[in-house]
Amino acid sequence: MRKILQDNGISVIEIIDEPWLEDVRIRGRLRLVDSVLQNEGIGSSSSIDLSTDVGKMTEVLSFLHAMLVVCASFDERLMTRWVEGEASRADVLLGMDDGNFPLISASYLSGIRVEENGSGQTEYWIPLPDFIELCPRISGSYWRLVNRPTKDGWVCLDAGAGETSRQRAARLIKERIRESLLRDCEVRMEKMDDEFAAKFSEPVERIMGLLSERVESEMPMTAAIRDDWPPCFESAVSELNQGINVNHVGRVFLAAFSRSIGLNREQTCSFFANAPDYDGDTTAYQVNQIFEREYTPHGCATLKTNARCPVQLGEDSLCDQEWLTHPLKYIRARQRRRYHDERESEGSPNEREVSSSANAS
Numbered sequence: 001m002r003k004i005l006q007d008n009g010i011s012v013i014e015i016i017d018e019p020w021l022e023d024v025r026i027r028g029r030l031r032l033v034d035s036v037l038q039n040e041g042i043g044s045s046s047s048i049d050l051s052t053d054v055g056k057m058t059e060v061l062s063f064l065h066a067m068l069v070v071c072a073s074f075d076e077r078l079m080t081r082w083v084e085g086e087a088s089r090a091d092v093l094l095g096m097d098d099g100n101f102p103l104i105s106a107s108y109l110s111g112i113r114v115e116e117n118g119s120g121q122t123e124y125w126i127p128l129p130d131f132i133e134l135c136p137r138i139s140g141s142y143w144r145l146v147n148r149p150t151k152d153g154w155v156c157l158d159a160g161a162g163e164t165s166r167q168r169a170a171r172l173i174k175e176r177i178r179e180s181l182l183r184d185c186e187v188r189m190e191k192m193d194d195e196f197a198a199k200f201s202e203p204v205e206r207i208m209g210l211l212s213e214r215v216e217s218e219m220p221m222t223a224a225i226r227d228d229w230p231p232c233f234e235s236a237v238s239e240l241n242q243g244i245n246v247n248h249v250g251r252v253f254l255a256a257f258s259r260s261i262g263l264n265r266e267q268t269c270s271f272f273a274n275a276p277d278y279d280g281d282t283t284a285y286q287v288n289q290i291f292e293r294e295y296t297p298h299g300c301a302t303l304k305t306n307a308r309c310p311v312q313l314g315e316d317s318l319c320d321q322e323w324l325t326h327p328l329k330y331i332r333a334r335q336r337r338r339y340h341d342e343r344e345s346e347g348s349p350n351e352r353e354v355s356s357s358a359n360a361s
Contacts, residue, residue, distance in 0.1 A: 004060050015065050016199050024058055025203075028065030032207050035066075035085025036078070036214055069207060071188040072200035078211055079189075080243040083181040084276055091174040095167035105169065108176040112169070113154060124169040125154040134175040137245050138277050142168075171277075178276065228338070230330035231319065232303050233257050235310040236271075243274045249298060249306035253327075255287050256295035260328060265291055299326045 005011070015021055049055040063086070070082045094101060105112045105124075113125040128150065135143040142148075142160055149156040157168040197204075226234070236254040239246050246254070251272070258268040265287055272283045300319075303309045311319045324330060 001060050001064055004057050008057060010061070012064075012068070013199075015061060015068075021061070024061045025065055027058055027062030028069065029203065029207075031062055031066045031085070032069060032082060032203075033210065034089075035082040036207060036211050067185065067188065069200050069203045071185055071192055072197040073204045073208060074189060074197070075208065075211075077242050078207065079182070079185050081211070081274070083178055083185065084243045084274070086181055087174045087178040087276075090177050091170050094170035094173060095164070098166070101166055101170070105173060108173045108180070117158070121159065121165070123159075123165045124157050125151075126157065126169065126172065128153045128155055131155040131172070134172050137175045138171065139245075139248060139251065139275075140277070140282070175276075228331050228334040230327040231311045231316060232300075232309055232327055236308070240271055240275050243276060245276050247306065247308070249302070250308045252290065252295065253298045253303065253308060255290040257297040257327060259291050259295070260297055261331060297327060300324070303327075 010018075010021070015024060050059060066082065070079050073079075094104060097104070102112060102114060109126055109130050111127045111130075115123050115125060117123050131145065131148070135145065145155070149158065157165050157172065159165050160168065163171075229237075233254065236246055236250045239250075240254075254271060255268050258271070265284075268287050268291075269280075269283050272278055272287075275283075298306075298308075300309065313320060318324060318330060318333060324333070
C-alpha cells in the first residue's frame with residue numbers, strides 16, 4: 001500500500017477529494033456496502049481487472065479509503081462488520097488462489113506444509129500452536145482438535161463438508177486476518193484527530209445510515225417484546241448482530257430459547273446471519289434439529305458456568321432474586337409485571353364501574 005502511494009505520488013489527503021481518484025472512492029464505498037449488507041462471497045467490490053497497474057492501484061487504495069471511513073466513524077458496529085466482510089472476502093479469494101496460497105499463508109501462520117495423501121489429493125498441514133489459537137473461534141465439530149489428524153506437532157486440514165483442504169486452511173487464516181484488521185483499525189482510530197475525521201463526514205454519514213437501516217431490518221421484533229427478553233438472550237442476539245463470536249452453549253441457548261418463546265425457525269436463523277462463521281445451510285440444519293427435538297434452554301447456573309450470563313450482582317433486580325433460576329422465569333415475570341401495570345393503568349372492574357356511573361350522572 002505504501003509503495004503504491006509512493007510510486008504514484010499520492011497522499012492520503014488526495015484520496016479524499018482528488019477528482020482523478022473518484023474510481024478509488026467508488027470502489028471503497030462498494031467494499032463498505034458489501035460489508036454492511038453482509039453479502040456472501042467476494043461481492044461486487046471485486047469486479048476489477050487486477051492484471052493492470054491501474055486495477056491494482058484502485059484495488060489497494062479502495063481498501064485504504066474504506067478503512068479510513070470506518071475509522072473516522074468511531075463506530076464499533078461498523079468496524080466489526082467491515083472487518084468481517086474483508087476477512088470473508090480474503091477467505092474466498094485465498095481458497096481459489098492455488099499459486100499464491102502458500103506464500104500468503106506464510107504471512108499469517110508460523111508455518112505451512114503441503115503433502116499428498118494416499119488418494120493423490122493435496123492436503124495442507126499447519127503447526128499445532130496456530131491451530132490451538134485459532135480453532136476455538138470457529139464453530140463445528142471439524143474444528144475440534146480431537147477430530148483432526150495430527151503428526152509431529154502438525155495438524156492436517158483435510159477436505160470436508162464440500163470444501164477442499166486449501167479452503168479449510170483459508171477459513172483458519174481468516175481468523176488471523178480478522179485479528180490483524182481489528183488491530184490496524186484500533187491503531188488508526190487512536191491516531192485520528194477530529195479535524196482529519198471530519199474530512200470523511202459525508203461517506204461516514206452515508207454508510208452509517210445504511211448500517212442503521214440494515215440493523216433495524218435484521219431486528220423486526222417490536223420494542224415491547226424485546227423489553228421482556230432476559231439479559232442473557234439479549235446479549236447473545238446483540239453480540240451475533242455485531243459480528244462477535246458466541247460460544248457453543250450461547251448459540252444452543254439462543255435457538256432453544258427462541259423456540260420456547262414462540263419465535264419461528266426463520267426468525268431464529270436470522271439471529272445468526274452476522275456470525276463470523278455463518279453458513280446458511282448449516283445454521284438452518286442445526287436450528288431445525290433444536291426445534292424438532294424440542295431442546296430446553298439452559299438454566300442460569302449453566303449459563304454462568306459457560307460465561308454466558310452478562311449480569312453482575314446489583315445490575316438487574318429481577319436477576320438478583322433467589323427464585324430466578326432460569327431465563328424463562330425472567331420473561332414470564334416481566335410479562336406478569338407488564339400485564340399488571342397495564343391493568344392498573346386501565347383501572348380495576350369496580351373502578352371502571354364507578355367511573356362509568358360518574359360519567360352517566
